[in-house]
Amino acid sequence: MNPVQARRPVTAVAITAAAIAVAAALQLALLPLRAAAAPALPPGALRVQLVEIVDARGFERPMRAATMLVPAGWQAQGEVLWATSVGCGNPYQARLLAQAPDGQAAIALAPGEAWGASNLGQPVAQGCPQAGVASAQDYLKAWVQRHRPGAQWLDFRPRPDRSRAGQQQSLPGGGSIRSWIETGQALIAYPRDGQPQRETLAVTISFTHSQFPMVGRAPMQAIMGESYGVLSWRAPAGELDFRQFDALWHTLRADPAWKARVDEGMRQIAQDNAATQARISQIQAETSRETLAHIARRGEIRAQTQAEIAQIRNNTWQSTQASQDRMHRDNVRTLREVEHYRNPSGGMVELPNHYPHAWKLRDGSYVLTDSPAFDPGRDLGVAGEKLQLAPR
DSSP, rough: OHHHHHHHHHHHHHHHHHHHHHHHHOOOOOOHHHHSSSSSOOOOEEEEEHHHHEESSSSSSSSSEEEEEETTTTTEEEEEEETTTTTOOSSSEEEEEEETTTTTTTEEEEEEOOOEETTTTTSSTTTTTTTTOOOOHHHHHHHHHHHHHOOOEEEEEEEEGGGGEEEEOOOSOOEEEEEEEEEEEEEEEETTTTTTEEEEEEEEEEEEEEEEEETTEEEEEEEEEEEEEEEEEEEEETTTOOHHHHHOOOOOOEOOOHHHHHHHHHHHHHHHHHHHHHHHHHHTTTOOHHHHHHHHHHHHHHHHHHHHHHHHHHTTTTTTOOOSSSHHHHHHHHHTTTTEEEEESEEEEEEEETTSSEEEETTSSSSSOTTTTTOHHHHTTEEEEEOOOOOO
């Protein structure tokens, strides 16, 4: 055998062995670098980034409709859905999905919906789904059955901190309207990809109960409900952090410029509807004065109900169109559980007050933490600046 040919297998084996050794060495060398690239946050800290929900169809150009903080590094998509043919409730609904890089955890905002029912068995509004749901707990149970079939219901708790007792108004002729806001939070469990999951679901609903007399029959009673979307956070069992969920929940807010455009559009729709109703009433008056009176009364109640719902919606969406009065501004911050911090690049940034210390990092994300000794350069390998509370 040729000596050169005899050595070739040995040379190939040697090269292969060397390649394996080099690859192994590179893997070992890269381990510290990978760990340093994404170090774990210390206990009692939350790193977040701001994401946008964009309305691409409602106006002549895309507009930022809402913003929310989500964990840093998550991929997020948000949009506003429009349905101008709805019989009750908002014609617009926001939707958001933010997922962890590995897909094991996610935050989602599902579109809201409206419904109604009366003791006469008639729809409370044309095209309005008939349902007698009158509590946040009943609504979430029905929502879980539709959207999380087979999930186990673990717990429910009312959220009076995000609810409002509302008010009752008496109307001429013996009628009345009562409106209130109810918020609740549920916990469910189900398997996903063979792993046990936990998901918390939160909803805020505005309810309106009205009654007014009817000729020759019992008073008409009707209840209308409108949810402002279901906000959820799912994670593998044992990893769901309710404190973090609460902190991020409070950062969901409508953009003031978009909300002003929407409110103006809703006012125009209300005016058009009122003009149409007035014309219908005028035609019907020719055949029945009594019918006209009751149509007018129903119109008054409907208008009042819409006004109540609009006010509730404004408060629920946490509009920033508040007066400059210092006491009012401080009360709004307290109710929303947020604080204003000085932004290093100028202006102010609004962050949850669930953590006493806040940092802005060089990549644009924020860290909220309990520890006064936290240092992003040391703990995360990312430069940052500690934020200072803005004066009240």
